[in-house]
Every structure is written in structure tokens, then in C-alpha cells.
Amino acid sequence: MYSHDVVIVGSGLAGLRAAMELAGHLDVAVVTKVYPSRSHSGAAQGGVAAALGNMDGDTPEAHLYDTVKGSDFLADQDAAEILTSDAIRTIYEMEHFGCPFSRTPENKIAQRAFGGHSYQRACYSADRTGHALLHTLFEQTYRQGGNIQIYSEWYMLRLIVEEGIARGIVAMDIQTGRIEVFRAKTVLFATGGYGRAYKITSNAFANTGDGISAAYRAGIPLMDMEFVQFHPTGLYQHGILLSEAARGEGGYLLNGNGERFMQKYAPSKMELGPRDIVSRSEQTEINEGRGAGPNKDYVYLDLRHLGREKIMERLPQVYHLAKDFIGVDAAEAPVPIQPTAHYSMGGIPADKDCQVLLDEKGNKVTGFYAAGECSCISVHGANRLGTNSLLDALVFGRRAGKSILAATEGASFAPVDEKKELAAARREIDSLLHNGATEDLHAIREELKETMTLKVGVYRNGEQMKEAHGTIKELQARFVNVRVDDRRKNFNTNLLEALELGHMLEYSELIVAGAEVRTESRGAHARDDYPTRDDENWLAHTLAFRKDDGGYELKYKPVTITRFKPVERTY
Amino acid sequence: MTATNVTFKVFRFDPEKDTEGRYQDYTLAVAPGETILNCVNRIKWEQDQTLAHRFSCGSAICGSCAMKINGHATLVCKTQAMDKVKDGVIRIDPIGNLKPLRDLVVDLTPFWKSFEKVEPWLAPDAHSAPEKERLQTPEQFAKIDNSTTCIMCAACFSDCNVLEVDKRYYGPATLAKAHRFIFDSRDARTEARLRKVTEETGVWDCTHCGECSTRCPTETKPLARINEIRQAAMKAGMHDTSGARHVLGFRETVGKRGLLDENYVPIRSVGFFNLAGLLSLAPVGLRMLARGKNPPFIPHSIEKAGEVRAIFAKREELNK
Numbered sequence: 001m002y003s004h005d006v007v008i009v010g011s012g013l014a015g016l017r018a019a020m021e022l023a024g025h026l027d028v029a030v031v032t033k034v035y036p037s038r039s040h041s042g043a044a045q046g047g048v049a050a051a052l053g054n055m056d057g058d059t060p061e062a063h064l065y066d067t068v069k070g071s072d073f074l075a076d077q078d079a080a081e082i083l084t085s086d087a088i089r090t091i092y093e094m095e096h097f098g099c100p101f102s103r104t105p106e107n108k109i110a111q112r113a114f115g116g117h118s119y120q121r122a123c124y125s126a127d128r129t130g131h132a133l134l135h136t137l138f139e140q141t142y143r144q145g146g147n148i149q150i151y152s153e154w155y156m157l158r159l160i161v162e163e164g165i166a167r168g169i170v171a172m173d174i175q176t177g178r179i180e181v182f183r184a185k186t187v188l189f190a191t192g193g194y195g196r197a198y199k200i201t202s203n204a205f206a207n208t209g210d211g212i213s214a215a216y217r218a219g220i221p222l223m224d225m226e227f228v229q230f231h232p233t234g235l236y237q238h239g240i241l242l243s244e245a246a247r248g249e250g251g252y253l254l255n256g257n258g259e260r261f262m263q264k265y266a267p268s269k270m271e272l273g274p275r276d277i278v279s280r281s282e283q284t285e286i287n288e289g290r291g292a293g294p295n296k297d298y299v300y301l302d303l304r305h306l307g308r309e310k311i312m313e314r315l316p317q318v319y320h321l322a323k324d325f326i327g328v329d330a331a332e333a334p335v336p337i338q339p340t341a342h343y344s345m346g347g348i349p350a351d352k353d354c355q356v357l358l359d360e361k362g363n364k365v366t367g368f369y370a371a372g373e374c375s376c377i378s379v380h381g382a383n384r385l386g387t388n389s390l391l392d393a394l395v396f397g398r399r400a401g402k403s404i405l406a407a408t409e410g411a412s413f414a415p416v417d418e419k420k421e422l423a424a425a426r427r428e429i430d431s432l433l434h435n436g437a438t439e440d441l442h443a444i445r446e447e448l449k450e451t452m453t454l455k456v457g458v459y460r461n462g463e464q465m466k467e468a469h470g471t472i473k474e475l476q477a478r479f480v481n482v483r484v485d486d487r488r489k490n491f492n493t494n495l496l497e498a499l500e501l502g503h504m505l506e507y508s509e510l511i512v513a514g515a516e517v518r519t520e521s522r523g524a525h526a527r528d529d530y531p532t533r534d535d536e537n538w539l540a541h542t543l544a545f546r547k548d549d550g551g552y553e554l555k556y557k558p559v560t561i562t563r564f565k566p567v568e569r570t571y
Numbered sequence: 572m573t574a575t576n577v578t579f580k581v582f583r584f585d586p587e588k589d590t591e592g593r594y595q596d597y598t599l600a601v602a603p604g605e606t607i608l609n610c611v612n613r614i615k616w617e618q619d620q621t622l623a624h625r626f627s628c629g630s631a632i633c634g635s636c637a638m639k640i641n642g643h644a645t646l647v648c649k650t651q652a653m654d655k656v657k658d659g660v661i662r663i664d665p666i667g668n669l670k671p672l673r674d675l676v677v678d679l680t681p682f683w684k685s686f687e688k689v690e691p692w693l694a695p696d697a698h699s700a701p702e703k704e705r706l707q708t709p710e711q712f713a714k715i716d717n718s719t720t721c722i723m724c725a726a727c728f729s730d731c732n733v734l735e736v737d738k739r740y741y742g743p744a745t746l747a748k749a750h751r752f753i754f755d756s757r758d759a760r761t762e763a764r765l766r767k768v769t770e771e772t773g774v775w776d777c778t779h780c781g782e783c784s785t786r787c788p789t790e791t792k793p794l795a796r797i798n799e800i801r802q803a804a805m806k807a808g809m810h811d812t813s814g815a816r817h818v819l820g821f822r823e824t825v826g827k828r829g830l831l832d833e834n835y836v837p838i839r840s841v842g843f844f845n846l847a848g849l850l851s852l853a854p855v856g857l858r859m860l861a862r863g864k865n866p867p868f869i870p871h872s873i874e875k876a877g878e879v880r881a882i883f884a885k886r887e888e889l890n891k
């Protein structure tokens with residue numbers, strides 16, 4: 001058994017930023033299934049929001065209002081206010097740590113426009129902002145040396161919670177297959193999002209939402225799972241993200257007839273409307289037969305008018321992705337795109353200090369915290385604005401570190417039944433290695449992802465979701481006999497993929513469940529059978545509880561509204 | 572737009588039962604536009620679940636999926652399979668200069684540890700702690716624009732010729748990381764950093780083979796960064812290192828004879844009286860010789876030696 005004051009699961013921006021806050025004060029370990037620099041935070045391209053006002057008269061208040069409006073008024077406004085008022089300090093801090101930011105002619109941090117933001121607010125490092133931030137924090141872990149113990153390529157299998165107290169985790173060393181209990185006074189989950197449940201997605205293969213369903217299995221409810229954001233500019237058929245910066249820098253969206261169709265849907269913001277609206281506009285164009293290509297199933301991102309030089313200077317990554325992955329030279333031809341599953345608004349419910357909630361009444365789990373995309377605090381409500389999530393991971397990663405420090409100093413280890421925990425972890429693994437072995441892992445996963453993209457995607461309706469729910473139930477049943485051929489202990493990625501699929505099947509049902517019941521359209525949750533927002537009945541957060549028989553139960557909790565009364569959201 | 576049958580010769584190795592690796596063939600119908608990562612994933616998912624490899628983002632930013640394709644390190648998620656087919660075959664090996672753990676997975680520990688040598692974090696002047704951002708001109712940012720694109724994929728580490736013979740060498744990615752701070756206008760330790768990377772096993776040990784830059788999937792292009800560091804060190808007057816003496820020796824020999832006597836240069840660079848240094852050259856030299864990488868002992872004459880001498884003479888004159 002390993003023992004650390006604090007065990008952080010996840011080494012993206014949220015996990016590493018929290019670790020820095022604790023390093024030197026407490027014995028802190030970071031457990032991560034990929035090496036820190038491989039975490040998905042590194043894939044973020046466009047920028048990180050803060051009202052620095054380097055380009056215009058931006059203010060934190062304006063940032064707050066944009067965030068709340070963007071969330072379709074489902075964000076908890078007290079939490080959103082922390083996000084936006086701490087933003088400026090956060091960016092300066094990252095700059096001081098060494099983050100290379102692009103600069104203005106006045107030598108300040110450069111900022112650009114982004115969907116749903118009313119000022120030029122996105123601080124950026126060319127079009128690899130997440131990479132720049134993540135590597136900056138990774139550099140700081142070298143500086144911390146032994147103060148942060150990093151367990152890279154360790155897979156968290158279970159969260160240990162008993163009697164409302166978190167006691168540690170069980171994890172497997174991927175390189176050897178060894179399973180260990182990590183005892184901890186405090187556990188922080190920073191395990192990222194769950195977009196991999198979709199076929200067309202911008203998310204890394206690692207974004208299988210393990211932390212979210214591990215918490216659920218340990219008796220913690222999940223919040224607002226039905227809210228999944230679709231990004232308007234996924235590379236056709238790949239889903240790989242072409243940064244929103246492409247539109248921020250002036251790129252056009254064209255339908256198959258060559259029309260700038262955003263004219264119809266968001267005449268004032270045009271291409272820079274918020275993501276949910278732009279994605280739906282694209283889907284409407286495609287559904288109504290105005291798509292491009294032989295199957296009319298995509299639209300275009302047109303950068304040609306920007307000129308090769310500007311494209312290469314400002315959007316080099318966008319250019320190379322289009323070139324390397326589908327062979328299109330963006331300076332000469334428009335790039336085929338389609339909406340892609342991108343960000344998970346839902347997740348592990350936590351309060352403003354990142355402590356995890358046990359129920360709708362506000363009771364908390366002792367010693368358990370969550371930050372970053374796996375958490376639902378909820379600053380993004382029904383729809384996150386681009387560039388607000390890197391910020392979220394940094395602001396609340398630090399904040400989690402601070403609250404953990406206060407709560408853990410002087411605390412003692414709660415007892416852990418090591419044998420029982422190891423046995424439970426082994427049982428799960430054995431059930432994957434020793435079963436009827438009649439079902440193909442890849443086939444189940446593909447069917448799940450296809451179902452989610454087609455039936456719980458950009459547009460939803462009751463009938464399709466009912467079908468999807470049935471399919472997921474069926475897949476869960478088939479999964480009991482999933483075939484895992486690899487019997488080796490070391491680097492058994494076959495087993496890992498099966499474990500991940502188990503998580504995906506578990507929480508995907510909650511995405512559908514929350515979406516089916518929510519008979520309204522709000523933010524990223526758009527139903528063609530209930531096309532309007534219904535504040536009277538649905539201005540509320542969903543909480544999905546796991547029942548002992550394996551089923552679930554949905555409950556609701558009110559939204560915190562401090563400054564802005566919900567109004568209709570138009571752009 | 573039809574699929575083509577391709578044979579993938581994939582390196583397999585399991586330390587629990589194999590003493591050495593072997594190749595296993597898989598045939599796959601490769602669609603136009605398909606990346607190699609996609610093919611390897613399909614092999615695992617459709618044909619053989621026991622194949623182990625690393626990958627994550629699938630969009631050339633996380634750096635997980637470097638493998639050797641037909642003998643050269645390549646980031647496979649951004650590489651079109653059809654571009655690499657030779658006589659109907661693509662050969663896939665784990666990246667080099669690192670110990671294979673299983674199949675295409677290697678032990679990256681030496682790679683990660685190599686960064687410790689260059690203290691890879693910004694060390695600004697402690698006395699100036701501005702309230703807002705530190706100012707940096709767009710031109711100053713441009714100097715670190717390339718070296719900060721490194722995704723730590725280790726493709727360069729894999730194919731570096733010097734690392735093959737001398738594990739103590741800093742390695743291309745680590746030197747690029749050093750570059751990122753040496754050329755960062757906000758860093759206050761420029762001189763100390765330069766001293767460090769010009770010591771033994773640092774920038775001067777690079778043989779200029781250019782493999783790293785050819786393999787690098789980003790704009791980091793380590794050889795170019797190594798050259799920038801070398802120039803900065805020479806400019807800063809750091810002539811008292813074996814590498815700098817090598818450059819001076821280079822200038823001397825080319826200046827005198829109009830050609831590079833590579834057997835003379837290494838000796839000049841450790842200094843004629845540094846016996847221990849001379850001996851330390853022997854193993855590397857002998858190993859390079861064994862691999863056919865040593866320069867010929869008899870300096871061959873080149874046609875335009877006279878012109879080369881004249882260029883050097885002119886430069887010397889201008890320098891005066």
C-alpha cells in the first residue's frame with residue numbers, strides 16, 4: 001500500500017496546478033494514465049479567457065455576463081463570478097511561470113475574439129495555447145523535483161469512499177500490471193472530460209471519463225451529464241478540432257451553395273456566435289439539404305481570403321491539420337467540416353471550493369475534491385464558452401489546492417481495508433478476463449459511439465433518445481461477455497480499453513437519461529420536439545444517483561442566481 | 572478511391588517470454604487518406620488485441636505515438652499510410668535509443684530524465700516581479716516560437732546518431748528545451764544556461780547529421796536550435812570549451828588547407844595536452860569507426876580547395 005497526504009488523479013492543467021499549490025507543504029502524489037505532457041489539456045488551441053483589456057475596454061463584469069448568458073443561465077452565478085474575477089491574476093501568474101504568449105505591438109499578451117465573448121478576451125500562444133500552458137506547468141514539476149511524486153502510466157481503477165469519507169484510490173501500474181491501494185487523507189479528481197463516448201469527437205482517446213464514473217460507482221451523484229458541447233469546426237469524418245481561432249481570425253462558414261449561412265441564424269455575431277448555436281446552424285443546413293459534398297453531409301470553413309501569410313502566422317496548426325489529415329490546403333480550398341463532440345459540461349458535482357457534493361441538499365464528501373473538466377461546479381451551465389475551460393482548470397485547480405491544503409494539514413488517515421479494496425479491483429478485472437468472451441470489444445464501443453453521435457447529438461428528440469437508451473442497455477448486457485485476448489500483465493492496453501469501455505457504457509446511459517427527461521432546449525441540449533427553454537420547470541441542475549440495484553435515480557437542485565435574471569438568449 | 576492491401580510488418584516483443592523481438596505480419600486494406608495510427612489501431616481492434624502501442628490525442632499534439640516507420644522515427648497519427656508503402660509493405664518498430672518494454676512501447680525514463688540537466692523552467696530576475704505580464708516584443712516571442720512547439724515525442728531522441736554511441740549526450744529535444752529558455756527575453760540565467768549546455772556532452776557533441784530535424788514533427792527542428800545556441804555561445808565569448816575549440820580548429824584547418832581534416836579537428840578540440848581528454852575520445856571514435864561513421868583517415872583533396880581557402884582568408888581579413 002502506498003500512502004500520501006494527497007493523491008491527485010490527473011495531470012492536465014487542473015491536476016498539475018493543484019499539485020503546485022500543495023508541493024512543499026504536503027506529501028502529494030499525482031497519478032495519471034498518460035505522461036503529464038500527453039494530457040488532453042495540451043490539445044487546446046484557441047486561447048484562455050481573461051479580461052486583461054489589452055486590446056479594448058474589457059472588464060471582469062462583462063466576462064461574467066457573457067459566461068452566464070453563454071451558459072443559457074444554467075451556470076451557478078456565484079461560481080462563475082469566481083472564475084471571471086480570478087481570471088486576470090491567473091493569466092499573469094501563468095505568464096510569470098514562463099508561458100510563452102503571443103504579443104501585441106505594445107509587447108503585452110495578445111488577445112483575440114472568440115465565440116460568445118463580447119470583447120477580444122482570448123489570450124493565446126499562436127494556436128497551441130493549451131500546449132503552451134500545459135508544458136509550462138510540466139516544467140514547473142521539474143522545478144518542484146521530489147516535492148511532487150508523479151506516478152505516470154498508472155491507471156486509477158477505483159475511488160475508495162466509505163461513510164461519506166474518501167480514503168484513497170486503487171490504481172494499476174500500466175507498465176507492470178501491479179495493483180496498489182493508495183491511501184490518502186484527501187483525494188482530488190482532475191480526470192478530464194467524457195467526449196470519447198461520441199463517434200465524431202475532438203477528444204483524445206484517453207478522454208473516457210473514468211474519474212466521473214468511478215465517483216458514481218463510489219456513491220457520488222453526477223450532475224448535468226446531458227450537457228455535451230458540440231464544436232462547429234470538426235474536421236470532416238475525423239472530428240479533429242480546427243480551432244475556433246479560425247473564425248476568430250475572420251474565417252467564413254459556407255454551405256454547399258457557397259452562402260455564409262450564419263447570416264440567417266446570428267446576424268450580429270455571424271461566424272462568432274456561440275458554439276451551440278453555430279453547431280446547430282450547420283446541422284440545420286445539412287439536414288435541410290444545403291450541405292456540401294456528394295452526400296451533402298458537411299459544410300465548409302473558408303480561410304482563403306485571409307491569405308497564406310496570415311494563415312501560416314496565426315493558424316499554423318489549423319493549416320497543418322487540414323493538410324496532413326485530409327490533404328486540403330486551406331490557403332487554396334475551403335476545408336470540409338462538421339460538428340464534433342467537444343466539451344463535457346457535466347460531471348462530478350462540487351462546491352465553489354471544489355469539495356464534492358454528496359446530494360442535492362449540499363452535503364459533502366469529506367476528503368474528496370474535483371476540478372477541471374471532470375467537475376461540475378457549475379461555471380459553464382448548459383454551454384461553455386470557448387476559452388473558459390482552460391481558465392476553469394487553472395482557477396479551480398489552484399483553488400482546489402488551497403482548500404485541500406487547509407483541510408488536510410493536521411488531518412489523519414482514515415482507515416482503509418486494503419484487502420477488500422484490492423479484491424474488489426481484481427474482481428472487476430477478472431470479470432473482463434474470465435467470461436463467456438463472446439462479444440467483440442471494438443464492436444460494442446463503435447456501436448455506442450455511433451448511437452451517441454446520431455441519437456444524442458447536436459439535435460435530440462424523445463423517440464431517438466428512447467432508442468439510444470435501449471441500445472445502451474443492450475450494449476451493457478453484451479459487455480458482460482466482452483472478449484479480452486491479451487493475458488499479459490505488462491502494458492495490457494487491451495484490458496485498459498475494456499475498463500474504459502465499462503466506464504463509457506455506465507455514464508453514457510446518464511447522458512441519455514438526463515436528456516430524455518429534460519423536456520426543453522437549453523444551451524447545448526437542443527430538442528426538436530421541445531425547441532424552447534422552459535425556465536419554469538427546468539431552470540435546475542440534474543443529479544443522477546446510482547441505486548444499489550445498478551439502476552439510477554434523477555433528482556434536481558436549483559441554480560444559484562445572484563446578479564443576472566434569466567432572459568432570452570439571442571446573438 | 573479504392574483501398575489497397577498493405578502488409579504491416581510489426582515488431583513484437585514480450586519480455587516475459589521473448590529474449591528478443593520478432594516481426595508479425597498483418598494485412599490491411601488501407602483506404603486513401605488513412606493515417607498510420609488509424610491502421611495500427613485497426614490492427615489492434617480488428618485483428619490482434621494483444622498488440623501494445625501508445626497513442627492519445629490523434630491530432631499530433633500529445634506526442635504519444637512516435638514509432639519507427641521503415642526504420643525512421645515518425646509521429647504516426649499525422650502520417651499518411653500510403654506515403655510509406657514500399658513494395659506493398661510498411662515496417663513498424665518501436666522508437667530507438669530506448670529500451671523496448673513491450674511491442675511498440677519503450678521505456679521513456681532516460682528521455683524524461685534528460686530534461687533535468689537543463690533546469691527546464693523560467694528563471695526570471697527575482698528582483699523584478701511586475702504586477703502584470705512581463706513585456707516581451709513580438710520579435711522576442713518569435714525567437715522562442717519554434718522551440719516551444721516541441722511535443723516531447725522523442726522521435727529525435729530515437730534517431731540521434733550521437734545518442735546511439737554516447738548515452739550521456741544531452742540529446743536534441745533537451746537542447747531545444749534549453750534553447751527555449753536561453754532565447755527567452757524574460758529569463759535571467761542566460762549565461763549560466765549557455766555555459767551548462769556548452770560543457771562536455773552538450774551542444775558541441777552534435778555531429779550535425781540532421782536526423783533530429785528531419786524526424787521532428789513540429790517546428791522545433793532541434794539541429795537549427797543547436798546551431799543557434801552554438802552561435803550564441805561563440806558570440807558570448809565562450810571559447811574555452813572543447814566544442815568552441817573544435818570550431819576554431821575547423822576554421823584553422825579549413826583556412827589553411829581548404830578542406831576539413833576531421834581527424835585533426837577532434838584532437839585540436841580537446842587540446843593536444845589533454846591526455847585524458849584524448850583517451851576519452853577513443854571509445855566514441857572506435858565505435859563510430861565500427862559503424863562506418865568515422866571520416867577517412869587520409870584527408871581527401873577536393874577540387875576547389877583554393878577557393879575555400881580564399882573565402883576564409885577574406886573572412887579573417889574582414890574580422891580584423
Ligand SMILES: Cc1cc2nc3c(=O)[nH]c(=O)nc-3n(C[C@H](O)[C@H](O)[C@H](O)COP(=O)(O)OP(=O)(O)OC[C@H]3O[C@@H](n4cnc5c(N)ncnc54)[C@H](O)[C@@H]3O)c2cc1C
Pocket residue numbers: 009010011012013014015031032033034035036039040041042043044045046047048049129130154155156157190191192193202203204206209210211241342343371372373374386387388389390391393
Ligand atoms: C481539441 C480541444 C481543443 C480545446 N481548446 C480549448 C481552448 O482553446 N480553450 C479552452 O479554454 N478550452 C479548450 N478545450 C477544453 C480544455 O482543453 C479542457 O477542458 C481542459 O484542458 C481540461 O483540463 P483537465 O485538467 O480537466 O483535464 P485533462 O487535461 O483532460 O487531463 C485529464 C487527466 O486525467 C488523467 N486520467 C483520466 N482518467 C484516468 C485514470 N483512470 N487513471 C489515471 N489518470 C487518469 C489523464 O491521464 C490526464 O492527465 C479544448 C478541448 C479539446 C478537446
Ligand code: SF4
Pocket residue numbers: 727730731732733734742743776777778779780781782783784793794797
Ligand atoms: S543533428 Fe545533432 S542532435 Fe540532431 S540527431 Fe544529429 S547528432 Fe543528434
Ligand code: SF4
Pocket residue numbers: 720721722723724725726727728743744747783786787788789791792793
Ligand atoms: S524536438 Fe521535435 S522530435 Fe524532438 S521531442 Fe520535440 S517535437 Fe519530438
